[in-house]
Amino acid sequence: MNAAFLRLLPLLGPLLLLALWQTAVSAHWANPVLLPSPAATVSSLWGSLADGSMWPDLQATVLRTFYAFVIAACIGVPLGVALGSSPPIYRSVEFLIDFFRSTPSSALIPLFMLLFGLSNLNKIAIAAFAAVLLILFNSAYGVMHARKTRVLAVQVMGVSSWHVFKDVLLLESLPQTFVGLRTGVSMALVIVIVAEMFIGSDNGLGQRIINAQQVLNIKGMYAAILLTGLLGYLLNLLFILVERRFVHWGGK
């Protein structure tokens, strides 16, 4: 196999999926009302981006995800690092963290509606809640599983425990913290979309998807779904790039 072919290999999966999708439409496997062709979907997406009608929804979703993520990171990282550096305290709240981490946050939407009403704040709050647990757990885990030799190596120099924490534990936890941030932002996006769909909303990609479905604007629905997928993928990619830059020693 030559190098050019190997480089194109990652495109193979998406192309196969597109081919399958097109075949399903051409061969009438699915009701054409329920499944538009890939070309029709992409052109609908392109159209709504070009005429500007998609932008306010995209912007609303991105902003909500961003706020939720920033709130979650500002609480989750320091709290996680603090809990992780004190295993007894972590153990005392471990059940709570694991319990709520395992509870689908979307199940808490009605509760958050009671607490925050139908506001924009509600959607941000619940997404932040879902993300904060992931971030907190990963940061705590990163500190607790810092390499023992590295900690001992610095302790043996006679430096203060504050410096052991600042110079070693904090940096040792960074690779795991980035895992938390990356999964946290994905989770925030998921919950923002769900909240936009099921809590009354004037804008956002989730609201656009559910509205398109209600009026059987199937092409528009697929276009918005495609865009949320693209958004999630790009967020993930962005975090991987940032991580590689900041945690250059990760996995080495």
Next chain:
Amino acid sequence: MNALHSMVRADSADAAGLARKPPASGTHVTMRGLSKSFNGAALYQNLDLDIPRGRIVSVFGPNGCGKSTLINMIAGLLPVDSGEILFDGKSLRDTVIGYVFQNYRDALLPWMSARGNIEYPLRRHGMSAVQVKERVDALIDAFDVRFDLSRHPYEFSGGQQQLVSIMRALAPRPEVLFLDEPFSALDFEMTLFIRDRLQHVQRQENTTTLIVSHDLEDAVFLADRILLLTRRPTRIAAELDFDMPRPRSAESIADPHFIAVKSRALELFREQVAGRQT
């Protein structure tokens, strides 16, 4: 002092009575009445040990006898059950030590450059930037380092990383340097190089040095004294003094003096492994 003799000292554990034994002259580290057990099984019981100042002491013994445990207790990495360890009469808290781990990969800080690693203990002890630079440059000279220390540890070979670890441990001019199987993961060429530079710097700075080794040749090569341990419950089987002149080179291992001491150590080791000679 080229005499082909080695001295076997009496088993000091037997001599430990109720009264504390005074340290031998020229002693730097004194250990008295040290006991340590793991899960109820005694590893050390009432152990006395004197480590001479400015000398290299190799710790050698059967597998699982607690060689590393011994130096880790002296270095404060492991708590003792009872007993006292003093450095010139001071406690560990008031003593600067250096420690080199077997696992150099986990011991260095990968987010700093190699030079940053060596500078780290100096900066944390509040040394000025000028002094730090002076000290690190002196170490680079002494160890004859030819690779670029501005790179990160993970960019180096294992031997280079261990060399950086040793330089970091020596940077703050420790009173006592501990090395836990420092060469066991290195190739032969790098071991020769580091052994050569290490004895050079050790003589220059007169650092009391404790090395754990599972390789007898390694243990004898660097040592002024070889501490032979028994199987557990561990006692000191013998302390062999080895006064072969320095610098010792790769050819030294073929020297009759070297071979004589190594054979004597091997003989004592075999006695300990074969059965308890009480």
